[in-house]
Each structure stands twice: as C-alpha cells, then as structure tokens.
Amino acid sequence: MTLVSDSDSDSDSDSGAAVRDGGTALALTVTEVAAVGRDVRHVRLADRTGGPLPSFTPGSHIVLSCGHHADGRPRRNSYSLTGAEFEPHSYSISVRLDEHGRGGSRWVHDLAVGDLVEVSTPRSAFAPVLTARHHMLVAGGIGVTPILSHVRAAIRWGRSFEVHYTFREGDGPHLDELRDLCSDRLHTYHTPEQFWAAMDPALLDRPLGTHLYVCGPSGLIEDLAGRARNAGWPDARIHYEHFGVGDLDPGSPFTAHLRRAGLDIDVESGVSLLDALEARGVAIPNLCRQGVCGECRTSVADGAVEHRDLYLTAAEKDAGDCMMPCVSRAAGSRLELEL
Numbered sequence: 280m281t282l283v284s285d286s287d288s289d290s291d292s293d294s295g296a297a298v299r300d301g302g303t304a305l306a307l308t309v310t311e312v313a314a315v316g317r318d319v320r321h322v323r324l325a326d327r328t329g330g331p332l333p334s335f336t337p338g339s340h341i342v343l344s345c346g347h348h349a350d351g352r353p354r355r356n357s358y359s360l361t362g363a364e365f366e367p368h369s370y371s372i373s374v375r376l377d378e379h380g381r382g383g384s385r386w387v388h389d390l391a392v393g394d395l396v397e398v399s400t401p402r403s404a405f406a407p408v409l410t411a412r413h414h415m416l417v418a419g420g421i422g423v424t425p426i427l428s429h430v431r432a433a434i435r436w437g438r439s440f441e442v443h444y445t446f447r448e449g450d451g452p453h454l455d456e457l458r459d460l461c462s463d464r465l466h467t468y469h470t471p472e473q474f475w476a477a478m479d480p481a482l483l484d485r486p487l488g489t490h491l492y493v494c495g496p497s498g499l500i501e502d503l504a505g506r507a508r509n510a511g512w513p514d515a516r517i518h519y520e521h522f523g524v525g526d527l528d529p530g531s532p533f534t535a536h537l538r539r540a541g542l543d544i545d546v547e548s549g550v551s552l553l554d555a556l557e558a559r560g561v562a563i564p565n566l567c568r569q570g571v572c573g574e575c576r577t578s579v580a581d582g583a584v585e586h587r588d589l590y591l592t593a594a595e596k597d598a599g600d601c602m603m604p605c606v607s608r609a610a611g612s613r614l615e616l617e618l
C-alpha cells in the first residue's frame with residue numbers, strides 16, 4: 280500500500296531548507312504549466328541550469344513545499360510524478376483543483392512559469408514488480424498520474440501491460456496522451472457498471488504472474504482489491520496507492536509522554552502528534568504524512584489510540600501497540616510512546 284497525491288490531500292508539516300525526514304530538498308523552477316483535464320493543471324519543474332535530476336522508480340512521488348496555512352505553518356503535499364523516470368531533466372506533476380481543500384491544490388494551480396519551488400527528491404512507494412509477467416494498471420480519475428509513469432516505463436522496457444481507466448465522461452486527465460502511448464492496451468469506462476462488467480472477468484482471466492496496480496479513490500481501491508482477492512489473487516500481487524485520509528476532524532487535545540526521553544508533550548486540537556513531536560525536536564521518519572505509507576510507525580507503550588490511518592491492519596489496530604502519529608491521536612487524554 281502507498282501514498283497520497285494529486286488532489287488536495289494537504290499535510291501539515293515543518294518544511295525548512297532541507298526536508299526533515301532525511302530526503303534532500305531541491306530548488307526547481309517551473310518551466311511549463313498546462314491544463315490536462317477539467318480543473319487539472321500539469322506543472323513541469325526543472326533545474327535552473329537545465330541539468331539532470333535524480334532518476335526515480337515508476338510510481339514515485341515528490342513532496343512540494345506549498346506555501347503556508349492561514350496560521351503560518353508551512354504546508355507540504357505529495358504528488359506523483361507522471362514523466363519518464365530514467366535520467367529526467369524535469370519532473371512533471373498533475374494536480375486537480377479542490378477549492379474546498381486546504382489550499383495545496385490552489386497553490387499549485389497558481390504557479391506560473393519562472394516560479395521557484397522547493398521539492399524533495401523522488402520517493403518510491405508504488406513501484407512495478409520487475410519479475411511480473413504482465414502488469415494490469417487501473418486508474419480512477421486523477422489517480423491516473425502514477426499509472427502514467429508506469430506506462431512510460433513499461434513501454435521503455437518492453438514489459439507486457441494493459442490499462443483500465445475510469446473517469447467521468449469528458450473529464451479524463453491525460454487521456455489523449457494515454458491513447459497515444461497505449462493504443463489498444465487502453466480500456467476506458469465512464470460508469471461503474473461499465474467498469475465492473477469489464478474488470479470482473481478480467482480479474483478471473485489473467486495468467487499467473489500478473490500483478491495488479493490501482494490508484495484512485497479509496498472506494499475503488501477497496502472494491503477492486505476485494506474482488507481480486509475473491510478471484511484468487513494473492514495480496515503480494517495487488518498494489519495500490521491511496522490519496523490519503525483527506526480532511527480529518529481536529530481531534531481533542533492530549534498529552535504524549537515519551538517514556539525513554541522522559542518528556543511530556545502537549546498535542547493541541549488541530550495539530551498532529553507528528554507535528555507536535557517535531558516541534559519539540561523529536562525526529563520521526565515520515566514520508567506521506569497522510570497515514571498511508573507506514574513510514575512514521577511508532578510504538579505505543581500505554582494508552583488507547585484513535586487510529587485514523589490507512590496502513591495498519593485491523594488486527595494491528597486492535598493490538599494497540601503501535602500507531603501512525605501523522606494522523607492518529609490518543610483516544611483519551613494521555614498516551615505513552617516508546618520514544
């Protein structure tokens with residue numbers, strides 16, 4: 280399971296000159312902006328010198344520093360890379376505008392050619408399995424962005440693939456590009472009925488060694504993964520990328536006690552535990568800050584957790600001995616962490 284992207288799944292964080300979790304920050308220039316669908320803006324970023332950028336695995340994302348929240352806190356969002364992965368001279372993202380979001384997509388849509396943007400180096404969380412005999416790529420709406428990167432790589436390396444793309448009629452970002460790349464390997468759908476009428480038999484029909492990749496809304500991912508399992512697909516051959524948990528209610532304040540450090544940290548309503556830890560200088564590895572990548576997993580010594588992530592299994596959540604501090608909180612007034 281992986282990441283977030285491409286609409287307005289803002290994450291709150293302390294971005295500085297360097298990305299906190301150890302990634303390198305790059306200062307890139309906007310070299311192109313274009314509409315690639317209804318309310319979808321494509322942005323190309325390159326080094327000012329035109330030099331090569333770090334290569335990446337298909338399905339990777341970058342984290343943009345997207346201005347600040349109204350209260351002054353820096354905002355960072357993850358966006359999937361849509362371009363070619365090998366020796367890139369630019370990074371491309373496509374972002375759907377969400378006027379009801381927390382401002383990240385608006386910020387990206389307001390970018391103009393020549394603007395300077397701070398981004399992380401690419402991170403991989405939705406990579407193709409190189410030993411797969413066939414790749415079944417499924418995209419819902421703006422979830423097409425990492426799928427596009429998979430398609431380019433599959434063509435480059437001569438891998439067997441097919442694409443199933445479902446979107447509202449007249450609202451398919453990157454549709455023309457996909458048609459050019461895939462020709463008859465692209466299948467498009469405009470209604471759930473059309474989509475499932477094609478996918479159900481396709482899931483039953485694919486040969487051993489086929490891997491399934493899906494990116495789109497959570498409902499689509501859960502439904503497709505469930506039907507694939509029912510059709511006999513093992514979990515190891517099902518790969519998916521979420522958009523993240525979306526807007527969360529601010530939650531109640533609580534105190535996090537760090538057992539090893541002997542520290543008490545107050546976590547206010549509307550502030551994530553991860554943000555509160557970082558604000559006190561406690562570094563926690565993190566990647567998506569959206570409860571989907573698993574990177575910030577932290578051991579819990581005592582106290583009940585209000586799990587809000589999309590990463591832990593139901594059994595792990597029931598066990599209550601770990602949590603994702605980027606989105607999850609204490610269920611009561613106090614939590615003890617193995618930190």
Ligand code: FES
Nearest residue numbers: 566568573575605
């Ligand atoms: S940083 Fe990804 S789950 Fe917390």
